[in-house]
Amino acid sequence: MVLATVLGLFAVAVFIFTRLGGEFIPALPExxxxxxxxxxxxxxxxxxxxxxxxxxxxxxxxxxxxxxxxxxxxxxxxxxxxxxxxxxxxxxxxxxxxxxxxxxxxxxxxxxxxxxxxxxxxxxxxxxYPVNMRFNELMSGARQDVVVKIFGEDLDTLATYAAQLGRLSNSVEGSEAVYVESITGMPQIVIDYNRTTIAQYGLNISDINRVVNAAFAGESSGMVYEGERRFDLVVRLAGEKRKNLEDVRQLLITTPQGAQIPLNTVANVDIVEGPNQIQRDNSQRRIIVGLNVRGRDIQSTVSELQQKVEEQIKLPPGYYITYGGAFENLEAAKDRLYVAVPLALALIFLLLYFAFGSVKQGLLIYSTIPLSAIGGIFALAIRDISFSVSAGIGFIALFGVAVLNGIVLMAEFNRLTKRGYTNLKRIVIMGTKTRLRPVLMTASVASLGFLPMALSTGEGAEVQRPLATVVIGGLLIATFFNFICFTHFVYAYAQKNSCQ
Structure with a gap:
């Protein structure tokens, strides 16, 4: 009955954990x-x-x-x-x-x-916030919390899909200040030569290009010396003759016959929108769609956006999407925690084996870890706090304190056994009664120590609150379960060994 209850609570806790959402570091007001x-x-x-x-x-x-x-x-x-x-x-x-x-x-x-x-x-x-904005910019090249990058070759295609992705981002719950990077929209004067007309006048494109360049950009016509210094003497049209589009169209071109004709006779001169900028990552062209997240965790926001992108955007071959910003940092942190947490648990079990010389006793003490995890997850859910790196560190600290309480009880049970006590029920009751105060003191010191962090509302409390919530909630549940479930497991294990 006890084991079934614990397993049921643990299953519920795992289900709640999958619904908590996640973020790299809680937003820290600066x-x-x-x-x-x-x-x-x-x-x-x-x-x-x-x-x-x-x-x-x-x-x-x-x-x-x-x-x-x-x-x-x-x-x-x-x-x-x-x-x-x-x-x-x-x-x-x-x-x-x-x-x-x-x-x-x-x-x-x-x-x-x-x-x-x-x-x-x-x-x-x-x-x-100032530091957060700079941090995002250094990590992903954009200032928003979530940065979606579309990679491809054609700028117009990138701009089209970025606009579509921007509309999808606006429809995601929690998204705010959606920013679509502009790579077009820069007005440019484009001269489109009519090669047939140019040939009729006996001109060539290189000569026309030289005239246009000299008129508007300037061309060196000599050197000016001032002592030992020398400068290029650049000649170009006066400022009032290169202000608008008509000045370009009426630029006079001299033909081989000595006649002068306006530029628009041999070319179409218009203002068109050209590339505003061309950004690259790893030598690949890309465009950015960024959004800030408010009132919702980053992981669930990105998950909803990814689902909508998969359903509504079909990229051509050679184009692909990546998700960065705080979401990328969260994924990287979770990958590191997937290594750090099992390693910490393995080291804890190794130390337990060396301390007690028994794999079975080590596993019994290890049962306090899922018991404490239940409390930590429930505490996060009750306070509506998403999982973050801060909460992950809190779980590691919680596991250490929970195992310590299990060690205190197990060591007392072994001490009573060595003193000649053989009644299993009496050993469990006496050991629990003797170590009740130390276990409660251990849990109380840690819980009360983290209480100001859990209740703080000042600057920086957003980072401290998940860690303290996990430790306090986990220790409250773990301490209660230690005296009921853990002692029950020890009694059942010892009873089975005595029967064998």
């Missing part, structure tokens, strides 16, 4: 906001500066929690953090939380600020 601000691709510097200025005015006017707003657009003279002129970083420096009046939490304040900034058309704002 006291300020970093807002990734972007205007339309191809916009000039004045447009970006104006967007940041207007956004700053809205934030400072409507939110008294804000101490100041600092904006950075483009790249500095030393481009350690290169950005295009249509991208800006807006740092919102907040006052201490006790002085807040518009909101009580960072999530609530972020939502209200995002709603207020919707008054600016054509500008996108992505709220994150």
């Amino acid at each position: 006291g300020d906001f970093a807002v990734d601000t972007r205007v339309l691709p191809g916009s000039n510097l004045n447009t970006s500066v104006e967007a940041v200025s207007k956004a700053s005015e809205i934030i400072l006017e409507k939110f008294p929690e804000v101490e100041k707003v600092v904006g950075k657009t483009g790249s500095s003279e030393v481009p350690t953090d290169p950005m295009a002129v249509d991208a800006s970083d807006m740092m919102i420096i907040l006052k201490p939380r006790k002085e807040w009046t518009s909101a009580k939490t960072y999530t609530e304040l972020e939502a209200k600020m995002s709603a207020a900034l919707e008054a600016l058309p054509g500008v996108s704002f992505g709220f994150q």
Whole structure:
């Protein structure tokens, strides 16, 4: 009956664990906001500066929690953090939380600020925390929590599938501030030569190219000397004659006969959209679709997105999708935990064997591990906390303390046996009664020590809370089960050996 109950609880705990969701590290409020601000691709510097200025005015006017707003657009003279002129970083420096009046939490304040900034058309704002944003950017090349990369050869095809993926991302619960990397949209003047007409005038394309290059880019016509220094003397059209498309079309080309004809006589000159940028990873062209996750764990968000992508997007041969950002870090951390946790458990069992000289007694003590895991998983579920690296470390610490309590009880049972006690029931009762206080003290010290971390609401509590929750919940259940289930297992094992 006892064994069936334990197995049933453990099965329920495993089922709940699969539904907990997961994230690499819980979002850690850093006291300020970093807002990734972007205007339309191809916009000039004045447009970006104006967007940041207007956004700053809205934030400072409507939110008294804000101490100041600092904006950075483009790249500095030393481009350690290169950005295009249509991208800006807006740092919102907040006052201490006790002085807040518009909101009580960072999530609530972020939502209200995002709603207020919707008054600016054509500008996108992505709220994150400064260190977290830089960490994401260093790890995956993008600033969002989840980064989906599409690899392929043709830029237009990449842009088409990225737009489709962006629409799917917006339909995923928990996604926010979806960003689709722009690789097109840069206006370019394209000169399409009419080779038949060029041949009729006796011209060749290289001569026309040289004229166009000299008129707009400039061409060296000599050298200028100043002492020991020398400079190229570059000649080109005056500024007022190279301002618009018509200036290019009316550029005069001299024919071999000495006549001058406008460029649009031998070519079609138009403004078309060209590549804005070409990004590569491992020498392969790619495009990024990024999204932040709010109100939901990253693992379940990405799982839903992956399911929708498999159902609705069919990539052509040679194109494929990868998922990165915090999700990639989570997967890498889980792979490491899959090695670290079994290794730690194996070392614990090895030490138990050396301590007691018995594989069976080691396995009996080992039964405290699933008992403690049940409590840790239930505690996470009750507090609605997703599994993370912090929680994984908590489980490792929990297993060590749970095994220690099992060792205390088993050592006392063996001591009573060596003293000549033969009644199994009496040995179990006396040993449990003798070691009740040490076991309770061990569990209480660890639980009470982690209690401030579990109940903390200050800065950094998001990282501490999963670890403390796992340890406290696991020890409460493990301590209770140690005196019921573990002693029952020991009694059944000893009774079976005495019968044999």
